[in-house]
Amino acid sequence: MELVRRVLDLTRDWRIRTIVPVIVINLLAFAGLYALMYHYAVSNLVASHKNAADLLFDDLRLYYEDGSIEHSVTTMAMRLQRHAAVHKLHGFTLFSASGDALIAVEGERSAGGRDVVFEGELDNSPHCQSCHDAAHYPRIAVMQIRFDLTQPIADATARVRQKFALAGVAWVAILVLLIWTGRFVIGRPLARIEKSIQPAIRHDLDGLAVAHREREETIARKMVRAEQLASLGEVAAGLTHEIKNPIAGVIAALELLRSEVEDGAATAPLLDQMLAELRRVTTTLDSLLRLARPQPPQRSNVDLRRVVREVASLFNARLRRQGVTLDVEIDDDVPMLALDSGLMVQLFVNLLTNSMQATDRGGTIRLQLRRGVELEVSDTGRGIPPEDLERIFVPFYTTKEEGTGLGLAICRQIVVQHGGSIEVKSEVGRGTAIVIRLPEEESGHGALAVG
Numbered sequence: 001m002e003l004v005r006r007v008l009d010l011t012r013d014w015r016i017r018t019i020v021p022v023i024v025i026n027l028l029a030f031a032g033l034y035a036l037m038y039h040y041a042v043s044n045l046v047a048s049h050k051n052a053a054d055l056l057f058d059d060l061r062l063y064y065e066d067g068s069i070e071h072s073v074t075t076m077a078m079r080l081q082r083h084a085a086v087h088k089l090h091g092f093t094l095f096s097a098s099g100d101a102l103i104a105v106e107g108e109r110s111a112g113g114r115d116v117v118f119e120g121e122l123d124n125s126p127h128c129q130s131c132h133d134a135a136h137y138p139r140i141a142v143m144q145i146r147f148d149l150t151q152p153i154a155d156a157t158a159r160v161r162q163k164f165a166l167a168g169v170a171w172v173a174i175l176v177l178l179i180w181t182g183r184f185v186i187g188r189p190l191a192r193i194e195k196s197i198q199p200a201i202r203h204d205l206d207g208l209a210v211a212h213r214e215r216e217e218t219i220a221r222k223m224v225r226a227e228q229l230a231s232l233g234e235v236a237a238g239l240t241h242e243i244k245n246p247i248a249g250v251i252a253a254l255e256l257l258r259s260e261v262e263d264g265a266a267t268a269p270l271l272d273q274m275l276a277e278l279r280r281v282t283t284t285l286d287s288l289l290r291l292a293r294p295q296p297p298q299r300s301n302v303d304l305r306r307v308v309r310e311v312a313s314l315f316n317a318r319l320r321r322q323g324v325t326l327d328v329e330i331d332d333d334v335p336m337l338a339l340d341s342g343l344m345v346q347l348f349v350n351l352l353t354n355s356m357q358a359t360d361r362g363g364t365i366r367l368q369l370r371r372g373v374e375l376e377v378s379d380t381g382r383g384i385p386p387e388d389l390e391r392i393f394v395p396f397y398t399t400k401e402e403g404t405g406l407g408l409a410i411c412r413q414i415v416v417q418h419g420g421s422i423e424v425k426s427e428v429g430r431g432t433a434i435v436i437r438l439p440e441e442e443s444g445h446g447a448l449a450v451g
Contacts, residue, residue, distance in 0.1 A: 026171070034164050041156040046116055049147045057120035057143060081105050090115055090148040094141055102141065114149045251278050297340035297417050304337060304344070305330050308369050311348040315356065323361035329368045335440060337373060339418055347414045348377075350407040351434055355379040358432065373440050378433035384426040392424060 060079075084092055084105045094103040122141040258271045312328045319326045348367075355365045358381030368376045384392065395409045415422045415436055426432040 030164075030168070030171070033167065034160070037160045037164060038157070041160050042153065045149065045152050045156050049116055049149070049152075050118055053118035053120070053145045053147070056145060057118075060143060061120075061122060090146040091144075092146070093144045095144065096141055114153055115146050116149050118145050118147075119143065120145075247278055247282055251275065251282070254278070297343055299338045299340055301336045302339040302341045302344060304339070304369060304373065304375070305334055307341060307344050308348065308367060308375070311345060311352065312367055314349075315352050319356060319365065322356065322359075324356065324359050325364045327364060327366045329366070331369060331371050333371050334369055334373060335371075337438060339438075343414045343417070347411050347436075348375075350411050351377040354407055354434075355381065355432070358382055363431075371440065373438040375436045375438075376433055378431060380431040383428040383430055384424070384432055385428055389424060389426060 089105070092103070092105040093101055096102050120143045122143065254271060254275050258268070258275065261268050261271060308328065308330060312326060316326060352365065352367070355377055359365055359379045360381065363380040365377070365379045368374075368378075370376070392408050393412050395406055411434075412422050415438075418438060420436055420438040423435045423437075424432065425435070
């Protein structure tokens with residue numbers, strides 16, 4: 001049963017369904033080609049011997065008319081013997097009108113010989129009608145020539161096989177070319193499509209159809225989910241705007257109260273803590289509003305090298321206090337890009353803040369800007385577990401007590417707005433690296449394409 005199942009699986013394989021008929025058709029075509037070439041070679045061989053036989057018949061007719069007046073076959077037999085020796089005839093026989101053999105000449109014969117026989121009639125000429133009534137003897141003799149085709153057919157077969165071998169080599173070369181084309185020109189795109197679909201049964205057309213249907217259903221569900229999130233984002237943006245106004249009033253009132261309280265008063269620390277928490281809420285609301293209603297970047301030609309150095313200088317003092325080393329590596333040939341400098345500063349600040357919060361004392365943060373344009377922020381911190389990597393860009397998802405879960409979501413939004421890509425690589429206990437790529441070919445020329 002296992003063997004039957006494997007055979008059935010092979011019959012459902014689309015490559016087997018395609019290749020087997022092609023191989024069978026090619027084998028049948030080659031068999032037909034060989035038969036046609038062999039038939040053509042033998043036909044030409046027989047036709048050439050027939051032409052030779054016709055020439056011999058013409059010569060013998062003339063000689064026979066002159067010799068038949070004497071009713072002697074001796075000289076005729078000698079002439080036929082010479083013809084048989086010169087033309088390598090297998091045999092020659094002259095039959096009378098009644099069917100009796102008048103002359104029979106035998107030539108050399110090969111072992112297992114293959115003969116071809118040609119016949120020619122001798123009409124009753126005026127010289128013979130005096131003895132043989134034309135009414136009763138319309139022909140007075142029949143000539144029969146036999147050729148031995150054993151060696152000629154062997155030679156023709158060898159030539160056919162040689163030509164067939166050349167055709168086979170050409171066919172194999174074409175087949176190799178087709179296989180190469182199928183593997184590299186067609187196979188690679190199909191492999192990428194197959195890898196993206198990943199059917200339950202590989203190479204199964206039914207499985208591909210099922211996987212395609214499931215993929216469409218997944219996309220439809222995601223579209224519905226995206227629409228729901230978009231609606232929720234609009235609601236959240238509206239609520240954020242309504243919440244910020246009262247909070248701004250509360251902060252203003254607290255600042256006024258704090259200004260009237262001496263630093264050493266008992267209520268001063270409480271007021272400071274209240275202001276700090278309210279400002280943190282305001283910062284979170286600003287981030288949420290920016291995420292829900294992103295504004296188009298205000299582009300201008302920006303020197304990323306200068307932006308990176310400025311942001312790094314802002315973090316140097318804080319990182320030294322925490323005992324963390326900041327290494328900055330900037331290539332000299334990084335081109336000018338059409339970017340929003342404010343959003344770029346926010347992007348770098350968010351990335352460095354995440355690295356700083358994840359890196360313990362004695363660790364290192366490396367900030368690299370390379371031609372490409374590629375920015376990499378890496379650290380030797382705690383790293384991100386594999387199960388959390390897929391969700392780090394989800395708003396409000398965070399594993400830190402002091403975090404809001406909006407930093408990386410805003411980073412990705414900024415990168416996408418500028419036509420770039422962002423990639424995160426992390427290993428628990430070894431650290432995390434975030435790589436941002438912007439297309440260099442669009443440098444200094446307005447909008448950026450997706451990298």
